[in-house]
Amino acid sequence: MIETIKTYLNEQRDQHIEELMQFLRIPSISAVAEHQPDMIRCAEWTAQSLQKAGLENIEIMPTGGHPVVYADWLHAPGKPTVLVYGHYDVQPAEPLELWNTPPFEPVIQDGKLFGRGSTDDKGQLLLYAKVIEAFLRTHGSLPVNVKFCIEGEEEIASKHLPAFVEKYKDKLQADTIVLSDTQMQGPGKPALMYGLRGLAGFEITVDGANSDLHSGLFGGAVQNPIHALSKLLNSFHDEDGRVAVKGFYDRVIELSDKEREAFKQVEPDSNKVRSDLHVDTLYGEKGFSFYEQTTSRPTLEITSVSGGFQGEGIKPIIPNRASAKIACRLVAAQVPEEIMDAVEHHIRALSMPGVKVTLDRQLRGNPFITPIDEPVMVAAAEAYEDTYGAWPVYTRSGGSIPIVEVLGRVLDAPVVLLGFGLPGENLHAPNEHFHLVNWDKGTETISRFWLKLAAMRE
Amino acid sequence: MIETIKTYLNEQRDQHIEELMQFLRIPSISAVAEHQPDMIRCAEWTAQSLQKAGLENIEIMPTGGHPVVYADWLHAPGKPTVLVYGHYDVQPAEPLELWNTPPFEPVIQDGKLFGRGSTDDKGQLLLYAKVIEAFLRTHGSLPVNVKFCIEGEEEIASKHLPAFVEKYKDKLQADTIVLSDTQMQGPGKPALMYGLRGLAGFEITVDGANSDLHSGLFGGAVQNPIHALSKLLNSFHDEDGRVAVKGFYDRVIELSDKEREAFKQVEPDSNKVRSDLHVDTLYGEKGFSFYEQTTSRPTLEITSVSGGFQGEGIKPIIPNRASAKIACRLVAAQVPEEIMDAVEHHIRALSMPGVKVTLDRQLRGNPFITPIDEPVMVAAAEAYEDTYGAWPVYTRSGGSIPIVEVLGRVLDAPVVLLGFGLPGENLHAPNEHFHLVNWDKGTETISRFWLKLAAMRE
Numbered sequence: 019m020i021e022t023i024k025t026y027l028n029e030q031r032d033q034h035i036e037e038l039m040q041f042l043r044i045p046s047i048s049a050v051a052e053h054q055p056d057m058i059r060c061a062e063w064t065a066q067s068l069q070k071a072g073l074e075n076i077e078i079m080p081t082g083g084h085p086v087v088y089a090d091w092l093h094a095p096g097k098p099t100v101l102v103y104g105h106y107d108v109q110p111a112e113p114l115e116l117w118n119t120p121p122f123e124p125v126i127q128d129g130k131l132f133g134r135g136s137t138d139d140k141g142q143l144l145l146y147a148k149v150i151e152a153f154l155r156t157h158g159s160l161p162v163n164v165k166f167c168i169e170g171e172e173e174i175a176s177k178h179l180p181a182f183v184e185k186y187k188d189k190l191q192a193d194t195i196v197l198s199d200t201q202m203q204g205p206g207k208p209a210l211m212y213g214l215r216g217l218a219g220f221e222i223t224v225d226g227a228n229s230d231l232h233s234g235l236f237g238g239a240v241q242n243p244i245h246a247l248s249k250l251l252n253s254f255h256d257e258d259g260r261v262a263v264k265g266f267y268d269r270v271i272e273l274s275d276k277e278r279e280a281f282k283q284v285e286p287d288s289n290k291v292r293s294d295l296h297v298d299t300l301y302g303e304k305g306f307s308f309y310e311q312t313t314s315r316p317t318l319e320i321t322s323v324s325g326g327f328q329g330e331g332i333k334p335i336i337p338n339r340a341s342a343k344i345a346c347r348l349v350a351a352q353v354p355e356e357i358m359d360a361v362e363h364h365i366r367a368l369s370m371p372g373v374k375v376t377l378d379r380q381l382r383g384n385p386f387i388t389p390i391d392e393p394v395m396v397a398a399a400e401a402y403e404d405t406y407g408a409w410p411v412y413t414r415s416g417g418s419i420p421i422v423e424v425l426g427r428v429l430d431a432p433v434v435l436l437g438f439g440l441p442g443e444n445l446h447a448p449n450e451h452f453h454l455v456n457w458d459k460g461t462e463t464i465s466r467f468w469l470k471l472a473a474m475r476e
Numbered sequence: 477m478i479e480t481i482k483t484y485l486n487e488q489r490d491q492h493i494e495e496l497m498q499f500l501r502i503p504s505i506s507a508v509a510e511h512q513p514d515m516i517r518c519a520e521w522t523a524q525s526l527q528k529a530g531l532e533n534i535e536i537m538p539t540g541g542h543p544v545v546y547a548d549w550l551h552a553p554g555k556p557t558v559l560v561y562g563h564y565d566v567q568p569a570e571p572l573e574l575w576n577t578p579p580f581e582p583v584i585q586d587g588k589l590f591g592r593g594s595t596d597d598k599g600q601l602l603l604y605a606k607v608i609e610a611f612l613r614t615h616g617s618l619p620v621n622v623k624f625c626i627e628g629e630e631e632i633a634s635k636h637l638p639a640f641v642e643k644y645k646d647k648l649q650a651d652t653i654v655l656s657d658t659q660m661q662g663p664g665k666p667a668l669m670y671g672l673r674g675l676a677g678f679e680i681t682v683d684g685a686n687s688d689l690h691s692g693l694f695g696g697a698v699q700n701p702i703h704a705l706s707k708l709l710n711s712f713h714d715e716d717g718r719v720a721v722k723g724f725y726d727r728v729i730e731l732s733d734k735e736r737e738a739f740k741q742v743e744p745d746s747n748k749v750r751s752d753l754h755v756d757t758l759y760g761e762k763g764f765s766f767y768e769q770t771t772s773r774p775t776l777e778i779t780s781v782s783g784g785f786q787g788e789g790i791k792p793i794i795p796n797r798a799s800a801k802i803a804c805r806l807v808a809a810q811v812p813e814e815i816m817d818a819v820e821h822h823i824r825a826l827s828m829p830g831v832k833v834t835l836d837r838q839l840r841g842n843p844f845i846t847p848i849d850e851p852v853m854v855a856a857a858e859a860y861e862d863t864y865g866a867w868p869v870y871t872r873s874g875g876s877i878p879i880v881e882v883l884g885r886v887l888d889a890p891v892v893l894l895g896f897g898l899p900g901e902n903l904h905a906p907n908e909h910f911h912l913v914n915w916d917k918g919t920e921t922i923s924r925f926w927l928k929l930a931a932m933r934e
Contacts, residue, residue: 215692219790227753234673234875237805238717238775239749239766241759244800245778248709255703259696291697295685301699301830308697317696320703321792322784326801332677332838334779334803342702343784345691345792372759380790417692 019157023465026152027458034148035131035454037067041106041140042124042133048084048107048174057084057107057170064106064168065089071147072154073166079186081178084170088189091150092163098471099163101192103425104143104199105172108135109446116448129454136452138445142198142438143168145460152465161472165192169421172199176421183428194394194471195425198460200437203284203411205453208402208463210395211435212388213313213414214422216348218357219381222250222365223341224325225374233334241372243340244325250375251342253368254318258304261318264367265360269351273314277390280412285309313414316357317347347416350387355379386423387414388432393474398434401466405459436463477615481923484610485916492606493589493912495525499564499598500582500591506542506565506632515542515565515628522564522626523547529605530612531624537644539636542628546647549608550621556929557621559650561883562601562657563630566593567904574906587912594910596903600656600896601626603918610923619930623650627879630657634879641886652852652929653883656918658895661742661869663911666860666921668853669893670846671771671872672880674806676815677839680708680823681799682783683832691792699830701798702783708833709800711826712776716762719776723818727809731772735848738870743767771872774815775805803839805874812840844881845872846890851932856892859924863917894921 027034046060047053064087065076073089084107092099111121111134119125124133131141146166153160167190171177183190203209224243231240256262273281288308292300302311311317325340327333346357358379365375388395390412402410426433438460444450485492504518505511522545523534531547542565550557569579569592577583582591589599604624611618625648629635641648661667684701685694714720731739746766750758760769769775783798785791804815816837823833846853848870860868884891896918902908 217792219792221790227755231753232875233775233777233779233803234805234873235770236753237770237777237803237874238773239758239760239769240753240755241757242777244709244781245713247781248706248778251702251706252710295689295694295698297685297698297830298832299699299829300697302697311697312693312695315696317691319691319695319700319792319794320706320784321691321790322786322795323702323705323781323798324783324786326778326780328780328782328786332679332779332801332803334675334677334777336777337780340781343790345695345790347692347695371757372755374756415692416695417690 022156023152026156039124045122046107060106061085071151081182083178087168090165094163097162098193101165101195102146103197105139105169107170107173109173130451132451137439137443139199141452149461149464161468180424195433198436200435201439208406208410209413210410211413214386216385217383217418218346218354221343221378223376226338231336242336246373247340259302263360263364283411312416316349321345348385350385354382383418383420384423392432394432397470401463405463480614481610484614485919496602497582503580504565518564519543529609539640541636545626547624552621555620556651559623559653560604561655562626563597565628565631567631588909590909595897595901597657599910607922619926638882653891656894658893659897666864666868667871668868669871672844674843675841675876676804676812679801679836681834684796689794700794704831705798717760721818721822741869770874774807779803806843808843808845841876841878842881850890852890855928859921863921
């Protein structure tokens with residue numbers, strides 16, 4: 019069956035790429051208000067494209083912000099249902115002068131399609147419409163049931179999508195969620211990103227006297243909020259770079275031997291990292307590699323600190339306040355609220371005479387993980403291997419894409435991040451492009467993936 | 477002899493106060509460029525006033541800034557020479573709307589003379605001219621040799637005076653330096669301020685990677701400059717509030733039993749201090765009272781700290797730099813440069829992998845002390861007692877008046893701070909005033925002081 023699909027896609031390739039170029043010509047920049055008409059136009063284009071592919075029940079659904087495009091095809095009884103997530107919005111193109119060709123006038127050079135959105139995410143998203151078109155035109159049906167949830171606010175932090183997913187969780191219900199908005203390890207080297215870190219962000223404020231004090235008249239007899247804050251901030255880590263907050267690591271799922279082994283394939287050269295950053299040594303929790311530290315271990319980073327006179331020169335005061343902002347990156351199965359509870363307990367347990375400490379909880383994002391031995395992950399890996407001739411590497415990101423976790427949690431389904439981008443494709447930067455070899459291999463991988471998902475229920 | 481002097485001063489009192497009011501009418505605000513003509517006018521007024529008193533060799537001497545007024549009377553061979561220091565410049569009067577009477581239209585109400593400069597320092601300075609006038613009119617000579625060095629930049633940190641004193645140190649040479657620019661303990665309670673703290677001010681910068689880093693992608697594997705800075709700042713004090721920098725206390729002259737005893741008379745009610753500041757407890761070096769901590773003990777205060785994104789919200793980065801500014805208040809016989817050496821050694825001895833720490837030395841001011849059993853101090857105390865009927869209390873200030881130390885050190889003579897101001901006279905604030913009872917007692921004290929100095933060489 020896969021050969022018929024490949025033949026069809028090959029015959030239609032020029033037409034399909036031309037359609038992608040149409041998609042890229044719409045400057046659907048979600049962050050900029052004047053592009054509001056383009057956002058509507060792009061949502062409509064997406065809807066029409068899905069309809070043309072053969073999907074049904076097309077809807078452009080309001081969210082309070084840019085709309086979501088919904089579509090489905092549900093005629094494979096007994097087969098799994100796959101929810102495809104993607105986004106039709108793009109990053110702003112500035113600085114324009116650094117583009118070699120205009121960002122919204124796509125061109126192909128050396129097998130690469132240049133244009134804003136080519137890899138993030140229009141190019142990767144359209145793969146799914148074309149796979150559906152191929153199945154329906156050649157076989158009249160899809161091997162699985164499919165739903166689409168395509169948002170227009172991914173580049174502005176998916177502002178309205180969590181509430182949307184909650185509201186329509188029955189409509190969006192699926193057995194697996196799949197999205198292609200990430201990168202491969204390198205040319206010909208597929209990657210399955212199976213973990214993202216969560217976030218707990220809060221601000222600590224230390225208040226001392228009721229006003230700034232003259233450091234000559236009060237220095238040495240009144241607690242200085244900066245001293246107290248330094249003590250507090252220094253207490254968050256031990257000498258081995260480990261977070262010293264009681265209970266911080268309680269829920270951390272340790273890496274399996276299999277994962278540790280898999281990480282060896284993606285571990286960057288730490289000497290190169292060190293020299294790229296111009297530091298004399300890397301520094302982190304002992305007993306873990308750079309890649310492990312930045313993806314599979316939780317961290318507590320002080321992102322800013324402030325206190326006293328911020329102008330030029332030394333104003334010799336004891337400030338009445340000092341504060342710091344902290345971002346904890348969390349890994350499964352840590353819970354942001356529990357982590358902030360633990361920090362609050364840690365603070366209360368410290369002796370801080372003469373000052374008052376308050377904690378203001380500001381950001382919460384759950385960590386995300388899909389276990390690599392989950393059957394859908396195995397199916398995805400096999401699809402990659404059949405297509406690229408290489409088993410994918412397993413990667414995690416130290417960053418956070420909260421919507422991935424929301425989809426998985428609210429819909430209670432494993433999420434597969436099936437990336438076809440390549441490192442260096444300049445997403446969010448000038449001269450964004452997409453290697454078209456991964457257009458072809460992308461459609462093939464997705465087709466094989468769906469066939470394998472269908473086979474799981476035979 | 478003192479009775480003749482008192483009688484003369486009493487007879488001339490109205491005329492003398494009228495002269496002081498003329499002095500106060502000149503808005504000699506050194507900080508404001510548009511008052512430059514007033515500064516010149518005020519220097520000339522001061523010079524004429526000293527000449528009228530009977531002083532000789534009057535000079536208005538350039539300094540690079542506002543001029544110094546010099547004068548002398550050196551016809552007491554074999555007797556000590558006293559250098560009188562004072563300043564003819566005043567603080568700006570703003571906020572004007574808070575003055576009950578215009579700042580440069582002096583008026584007398586309830587025995588208090590209101591006007592900018594009335595206590596700081598024109599009122600206290602003019603005492604000396606009137607004492608000289610009294611001696612010369614009634615006895616034709618002074619009991620001691622006298623020199624005047626009256627600057628116009630005290631309110632702008634005596635910018636040019638240190639170089640001036642160095643340059644003219646032969647001309648200014650004296651056995652004792654006296655100035656009246658400080659306060660008594662309270663009505664009828666004279667005070668001899670015999671110590672001021674010095675200052676060592678520096679900035680510490682901690683540099684990490686060559687740019688800010690994404691806290692998701694690098695968090696946990698790269699040293700965060702704020703973490704390193706917090707460790708450093710926290711290392712400066714031990715749990716007992718003592719500075720933990722090796723050698724910091726090496727040169728500190730411990731208080732004598734006599735001084736500790738004397739301090740009990742001036743020690744503020746620490747409960748009141750605590751409640752005025754709205755803190756749950758005071759906090760400082762163990763084993764010392766509030767007054768001892770703030771005047772006789774050196775301190776290391778972090779006056780400001782900064783690092784990371786300073787705007788609203790949490791920007792989850794590892795900043796590439798964090799910095800802190802520190803002001804050490806020093807006591808005799810600490811040396812600012814040695815203290816900064818000690819801090820630098822302390823920093824170098826700490827293990828700080830992954831970051832680079834630099835120290836930028838910015839401020840230096842020596843501590844000042846005149847031992848309370850110095851003969852001139854005893855003479856001053858006796859003069860106070862004879863006048864007020866009370867032995868003075870001995871005070872120290874935790875602040876710094878660097879010029880006092882410069883005068884004493886460069887001219888190698890003890891400095892006596894013979895204050896006649898009272899707490900609450902609003903120096904540097906609206907409605908500055910001077911209690912005229914201390915005009916009368918001030919001239920008497922100074923007269924008695926000079927007679928005693930003369931008697932020391934009989």
